Amino acid sequence: QVQLVESGGGLVQAGGSLRLSCAASGRTFSSYLTGWFRQAPGKDRDFVAATNWRGDSTFYSDLAKGRFTISRDNAKKLVYLQLNSLKPEDTAVYYCAAGLPRDVILSNQYNYWGQGTQVTVSS
Secondary structure: OOEEEEEOOEEEEOOOOEEEEEEEEOOOHHHOEEEEEEEOOOOOEEEEEEEOOOOOOEEEOOOOOOOEEEEEEOOOOEEEEEEOOOOHHHOEEEEEEEEOOOOOOOHHHOOEEOOOEEEEEEO
């Protein structure tokens, strides 16, 4: 079993930055790929970024490329999502997920989820 707890969300002005953290517990965490998704009110949960268990392969959605960076520290059991150049449309609840998905962008292929952290970007 893996438990995930996100933190680092908040209110930020457009153009600002935030760093989200995902703290994991469970001995098998380092075996899993980890991803970040986000969900705005009334919308689907969208893929943002993912990294493999070593952290040396990363995957980004088009919305994240060039602005967001995913990283992980297996020794500390932490996964980070650095958010830069934030826009009001980035406002959403951001979720951390872990699993062994065949397709990293599909949320239903992840086994473990955190409760989410709210990111609000004001214009």
